[in-house]
Each structure stands twice: as C-alpha cells, then as structure tokens.
Amino acid sequence: MRTVPISAGDLTARARIVASALERFAAHGYEAATMRDIAAHAGVSTALVTHHFGTKQALREECDARVVRFIAEKQDAPGTPSDVLGEVLGTFGPYLARMLGDGGAASDALFERLLEVARATIADGSASGWLRPARDPEAQAAALVMLGVAPFLMLGPLTTWAGGDSEAALQRIAAPLAELYTHGLATDDRLLAAAGLATEEAR
Amino acid sequence: MRTVPISAGDLTARARIVASALERFAAHGYEAATMRDIAAHAGVSTALVTHHFGTKQALREECDARVVRFIAEKQDAPGTPSDVLGEVLGTFGPYLARMLGDGGAASDALFERLLEVARATIADGSASGWLRPARDPEAQAAALVMLGVAPFLMLGPLTTWAGGDSEAALQRIAAPLAELYTHGLATDDRLLAAAGLATEEAR
DNA sequence: ATCGGGACTGTACGCATGTACAGTATTCTG
DNA sequence: CAGAATACTGTACATGCGTACAGTCCCGAT
Numbered sequence: 404m405r406t407v408p409i410s411a412g413d414l415t416a417r418a419r420i421v422a423s424a425l426e427r428f429a430a431h432g433y434e435a436a437t438m439r440d441i442a443a444h445a446g447v448s449t450a451l452v453t454h455h456f457g458t459k460q461a462l463r464e465e466c467d468a469r470v471v472r473f474i475a476e477k478q479d480a481p482g483t484p485s486d487v488l489g490e491v492l493g494t495f496g497p498y499l500a501r502m503l504g505d506g507g508a509a510s511d512a513l514f515e516r517l518l519e520v521a522r523a524t525i526a527d528g529s530a531s532g533w534l535r536p537a538r539d540p541e542a543q544a545a546a547l548v549m550l551g552v553a554p555f556l557m558l559g560p561l562t563t564w565a566g567g568d569s570e571a572a573l574q575r576i577a578a579p580l581a582e583l584y585t586h587g588l589a590t591d592d593r594l595l596a597a598a599g600l601a602t603e604e605a606r
Numbered sequence: 607m608r609t610v611p612i613s614a615g616d617l618t619a620r621a622r623i624v625a626s627a628l629e630r631f632a633a634h635g636y637e638a639a640t641m642r643d644i645a646a647h648a649g650v651s652t653a654l655v656t657h658h659f660g661t662k663q664a665l666r667e668e669c670d671a672r673v674v675r676f677i678a679e680k681q682d683a684p685g686t687p688s689d690v691l692g693e694v695l696g697t698f699g700p701y702l703a704r705m706l707g708d709g710g711a712a713s714d715a716l717f718e719r720l721l722e723v724a725r726a727t728i729a730d731g732s733a734s735g736w737l738r739p740a741r742d743p744e745a746q747a748a749a750l751v752m753l754g755v756a757p758f759l760m761l762g763p764l765t766t767w768a769g770g771d772s773e774a775a776l777q778r779i780a781a782p783l784a785e786l787y788t789h790g791l792a793t794d795d796r797l798l799a800a801a802g803l804a805t806e807e808a809r
Numbered sequence: 810a811t812c813g814g815g816a817c818t819g820t821a822c823g824c825a826t827g828t829a830c831a832g833t834a835t836t837c838t839g
Numbered sequence: 840c841a842g843a844a845t846a847c848t849g850t851a852c853a854t855g856c857g858t859a860c861a862g863t864c865c866c867g868a869t
Contacts, residue, residue, distance in 0.1 A: 416817080432637075434638055438857060448819075449818090449857090450860090451817055454815090458857080459858090514766075533796065534791060535785075535789055537782045539782060545764065553759065556760070557756075575742065575748075578742055579740045579748075582740050582746075585795060588788075589738070590737070598780050640825080650847075651849075652848090653850095
C-alpha cells in the first residue's frame with residue numbers, strides 16, 4: 404500500500420507509458436494514436452515502448468487490462484455499488500467510448516464487462532424497486548451501457564455545441580437525459596407501437 | 607427528372623466514387639478508409655478519384671454535401687415531417703455516426719444540421735402535445751440527436767452482442783429505448799436530484 | 810570490484826498512405 | 840470529320856507509420 408503522494412514525474416517509465424497511451428488512445432482513437440506520440444507524451448523514446456510492450460496491440464491490451472481491473476475493484480468495493488457504471492465512465496469514459504466505437508474483439512470484451520455492470524445495476528434496481536424493469540432485461544442492460552457511453556462518443560460535436568467546454572457539454576446534456584430517465588419523452592404509446600411492442604402493458 | 611430505373615453499373619464513375627466513399631467512410635471511418643479502397647470498390651483507378659475531387663478531404667466534403675442535401679429534401683418534403691431524424695438515420699446512420707464521432711469542423715457542421723431537425727421535431731411534438739417538453743429545449747434537441755446516433759456509434763459491439771446480425775442488434779436495442787422514451791426508467795426523482803435539478807416540478 | 814542483465818536510445822528498414830505527373834483513350838463540339 | 844476537352848490509367852514520390860536491431864548506460868548481486 405502506497406503511503407506517500409505520487410506525482411507523474413515519480414512514476415516508473417513503464418507506468419508513464421501506460422498513462423500516456425490511455426490518454427492518447429482516448430483522445431485520438433487506437434489507429435490514429437501513434438507510438439511516437441505516446442512515447443513523446445511519456446517523455447521516453449519510441450524504442451522503449453516496444454521494449455516494454457513489444458507491439459502497439461500489446462500496449463492496448465495492457466490499457467484494457469488496467470480499465471478492467473478498475474471496474475473489478477469498483478464492483479468488489481463495499482458500500483454503495485449503485486452507480487458503478489457512472490464511476491467507471493467518469494474515469495475512463497473517453498477511453499471506453501473510443502475503444503467501443505472502433506469495434507473488434509478487444510472492444511467486444513470491454514463491452515461485455517460493462518454489460519455485467521449494467522446487469523448488476525438492473526438487478527439491484529429491480530429488487531429495490533426504483534428501476535422500472537424492461538421486457539428484455541438483457542437489451543435493457545445493453546441500452547444502459549450505450550446511453551452511458553454515448554455522450555463521450557459524441558464529445559467532439561457536443562463540446563463545440565456547448566461553446567468549447569467539454570465539461571459543460573457533459574453537464575448540460577445530462578439534464579434532459581435525467582428528465583428522460585425519470586419521465587420519458589412521449590405522452591402516449593406511439594413509440595411503443597412503432598417498435599412493434601404491444602400496447603396492452605401495465606403501467 | 608429520371609424516369610428509368612438505374613443500377614449501380616449504370617451510374618457515372620463519379621457517382622460510383624461518391625457512393626463507394628460514403629460506404630467506406632461509414633464502415634471504417636474517415637482516417638481508416640483509404641483512397642485505394644474507395645477506388646477499388648468503385649471499380650476505378652485511384653488517380654481518377656483525385657482527378658474528380660482533388661483530395662481526400664474534398665471527397666469527404668462531397669459526401670457530406672450529399673447527406674446535407676438528403677436532409678434538406680426530407681425537411682422540405684410534404685406530408686408527414688414527424689420522424690425526419692429517423693429517416694435520415696435509417697439511410698445515413700452509420701456514415702453520420704462515424705463522422706460525428708471523429709470530430710472536427712465538418713463533423714460540427716453535420717451535427718448542426720441534425721440539431722435543426724431535432725429542434726423542429728421538438729417544436730412539432732410540443733405543439734401537438736405528444737412530446738414532454740424539457741426545461742432546456744436546446745439540450746433536449748442535442749440529446750435527441752445523440753440518442754438517435756448512439757446505436758450506430760456502437761454498432762460493432764452491439765452486433766457481436768446480438769449474435770453477428772447488425773439489423774437484429776438495432777431492432778433489439780430499439781425495444782428498451784422505446785420503453786425508455788415512453789415511461790422513463792426510474793420510479794422516483796433521484797436521478798433528477800443527482801443532476802442538480804429541483805424536484806418540485808409539475809408532473 | 811566486476812560483471813551481468815535490464816532500462817533506455819538512435820537509427821534504419823519495409824510498408825502503406827495521399828498525392829502529383831505524364832500519357833492514353835474517349836467523348837463532345839464545331 | 841478533325842480537334843479539343845475531358846475521362847481515365849500506370850507509375851512514381853515523399854511522408855509517416857510500426858517495428859527490429861545494435862549499442863550504451865546504470866544498478867544490483869556475487
């Protein structure tokens with residue numbers, strides 16, 4: 404257990420590389436982020452990155468593992484496990500958004516982890532009664548993940564929309580989403596009908 | 607006005623290039639799509655692409671203009687202008703998702719167009735009464751665009767989740783979204799409170 | 810003290826990309 | 840039916856990418 408405060412300069416070069424990779428992958432995506440850029444932002448040479456991780460793909464796997472470990476810690480933490488998804492997205496939102504948007508096997512694995520978190524949230528909410536259960540709980544979990552990640556996927560346009568401040572964009576977009584989560588959007592069942600769902604459901 | 611049915615083979619090479627670019631940009635994103643790939647799928651040489659459009663960026667602008675024109679036609683069309691956003695996304699959903707996700711000035715311009723569509727939808731829904739208005743209509747419009755684009759942004763993981771069929775993924779994810787739009791998700795006001803919104807609102 | 814291994818770097822190679830250029834075929838125009 | 844403009848192609852070039860390699864520095868174990 405670490406007892407002294409640490410700063411970026413005190414970190415191992417290896418740790419600085421991972422942190423830099425997480426940031427550059429989050430900012431530009433996996434393909435667009437370059438090994439040279441990652442190395443430069445970590446203050447090391449490009450060769451050291453390959454020395455520690457071998458390939459760019461392996462570096463990404465290390466980043467993914469770091470995120471997965473963070474999720475597992477949040478899941479296993481005592482106290483309030485209510486908004487694990489929110490905490491995870493608050494820390495790794497941009498990174499997860501980029502990786503899930505790129506697709507591929509690694510992306511699918513991360514999505515599966517987030518699905519587990521969402522399933523737990525739904526189970527908890529259904530048991531406690533504060534969450535309205537859906538006909539298809541698995542699809543509801545996928546929708547929950549999608550809705551959580553969506554603001555980060557569109558952070559670029561949303562930031563411009565909000566005047567250049569990404570934090571302000573996330574906060575402003577959160578308000579109508581909270582209203583949506585609470586009341587819905589439509590006043591009748593036309594959307595359910597359009598989705599091919601029967602309308603004789605119980606309120 | 608064209609009166610005879612047209613097939614892909616009958617199209618001008620220029621039109622085939624634009625169609626190919628729209629498809630490759632949608633499938634792989636702007637950066638990852640290559641001029642050689644676009645040319646090959648259009649059945650022409652790479653040099654012809656540069657001959658017609660000059661640069662890759664100019665080709666993208668042509669694609670964007672095509673989409674913008676499509677949106678304008680849908681907006682100006684008579685009859686039911688109720689779900690213009692849905693029709694636009696049904697045709698150019700993957701393309702718009704990739705372009706909006708990449709960010710940049712062109713992305714912001716497309717987002718602004720979609721915002722206008724969403725504003726019109728909200729105005730119509732508020733007037734007709736089927737849509738529950740939000741405290742911040744502009745943010746509601748942005749949220750509407752975001753929620754519409756989100757499934758396409760995550761089409762990769764969602765497709766794997768649904769067993770490899772992207773159409774099935776979109777359909778299955780639409781069900782809980784329709785429920786969300788109709789009833790909301792929470793049974794109390796805790797999410798509104800968490801978003802910093804006062805709870806003394808009228809239902 | 811030394812010596813062996815890991816941290817670390819500079820350089821270079823092969824490859825894919827966007828683009829420029831010269832040249833040929835085709836189509837329109839007078 | 841010439842001639843000019845346009846459609847179209849093959850090739851080549853500069854650039855940036857991921858990665859491999861040889862070599863230097865430094866620190867801990869014997």
